[in-house]
Amino acid sequence: MYTPYNPGYPSRFSDQKKQLARKKRRRRRIITLTILVLLLGWVGLELGRVIATWARGDGTGDSVHGAKPPDYTFLRQAIATYLASQPGSYGVVAVDLASGAKLDVDGDRVFYAASTFKLPLNLYLYTLIAEGRVDPNTKLTYEASDYEEGTGWIAGTPVGSEYTIRELSQASIVASDNVATNILLDDLGIDHVKSFMQQLGGKHVIEGDNVTSADDMALYAIKLYEFSKQHPAVAAPLIEDLEHTDFNDRIPAKLPADIPVAHKIGNWTDQWHDVGIVYLPGRPYVISLFSRDIDQDTASQVLSTVSRMVYDFQVRLPRST
Numbered sequence: 001m002y003t004p005y006n007p008g009y010p011s012r013f014s015d016q017k018k019q020l021a022r023k024k025r026r027r028r029r030i031i032t033l034t035i036l037v038l039l040l041g042w043v044g045l046e047l048g049r050v051i052a053t054w055a056r057g058d059g060t061g062d063s064v065h066g067a068k069p070p071d072y073t074f075l076r077q078a079i080a081t082y083l084a085s086q087p088g089s090y091g092v093v094a095v096d097l098a099s100g101a102k103l104d105v106d107g108d109r110v111f112y113a114a115s116t117f118k119l120p121l122n123l124y125l126y127t128l129i130a131e132g133r134v135d136p137n138t139k140l141t142y143e144a145s146d147y148e149e150g151t152g153w154i155a156g157t158p159v160g161s162e163y164t165i166r167e168l169s170q171a172s173i174v175a176s177d178n179v180a181t182n183i184l185l186d187d188l189g190i191d192h193v194k195s196f197m198q199q200l201g202g203k204h205v206i207e208g209d210n211v212t213s214a215d216d217m218a219l220y221a222i223k224l225y226e227f228s229k230q231h232p233a234v235a236a237p238l239i240e241d242l243e244h245t246d247f248n249d250r251i252p253a254k255l256p257a258d259i260p261v262a263h264k265i266g267n268w269t270d271q272w273h274d275v276g277i278v279y280l281p282g283r284p285y286v287i288s289l290f291s292r293d294i295d296q297d298t299a300s301q302v303l304s305t306v307s308r309m310v311y312d313f314q315v316r317l318p319r320s321t
Contacts, residue, residue, distance in 0.1 A: 112211055125184065139163065243262045273289060
């Protein structure tokens with residue numbers, strides 16, 4: 001029998017249409033959600049790539065103006081943890097020259113300065129040269145009282161030999177020559193050198209004792225960097241000497257060979273130090289590493305490792321102009 005259409009009771013055909021419509025809507029939602037997820041993922045990857053490129057200083061935007069100070073918190077913790085696992089005692093300071101930010105791990109601990117003293121000594125000498133108060137071509141005489149054992153070659157030459165101030169300065173840095181240093185001190189006066197160090201802001205400058213800290217030596221290296229910017233022609237020979245010393249087992253040992261490092265080491269019985277300027281393009285920094293109660297081989301390994309840790313951090317910072 002024919003049954004007229006009753007809207008109150010949906011037909012089987014109507015139910016099928018609704019089910020198909022629901023499936024289509026569900027499929028569209030899934031496709032839309034999938035596209036949205038893929039799009040967000042792509043945006044995230046691109047944003048990460050842009051941030052990473054900016055942080056490395058690569059590409060066209062490879063420099064920034066007014067460098068933002070880096071946060072050394074985690075690097076400091078990593079260095080402190082590493083040093084705590086090694087024998088000996090340490091003092092570490094690093095200063096980002098683009099911003100002035102400073103990393104300090106027991107930087108105020110006092111050590112015997114040894115030959116790191118030759119860095120502020122030569123900074124004083126070259127300051128006098130820049131002021132026209134010293135002629136680097138002036139000759140000084142090697143006296144018997146200047147003799148001292150240690151590194152260098154002048155001790156093997158006859159007493160009475162003459163050397164220019166420039167030659168003595170170079171020997172005191174490149175070969176860490178103790179006799180050359182003593183001849184210079186005879187002329188300059190150790191009291192004047194130490195007064196100069198105090199004027200720069202050195203805190204551990206004691207009459208009759210050659211002591212210092214990683215913090216003080218970092219300060220002198222910063223002053224040297226500033227001096228080299230103010231008097232590039234005068235400072236050039238000193239920076240050249242510091243970049244070509246005979247001793248490179250600490251700060252530069254694990255750094256890329258093409259990164260210039262102007263530095264001065266110091267050795268004394270069980271104490272082994274190095275302080276200098278690392279000329280990382282776009283992000284130069286000063287690093288001062290001091291150690292004691294340790295043998296030289298272990299010290300070289302530890303200090304060079306810390307040097308590399310600082311370098312790896314600095315190289316990832318945005319470049320400054």
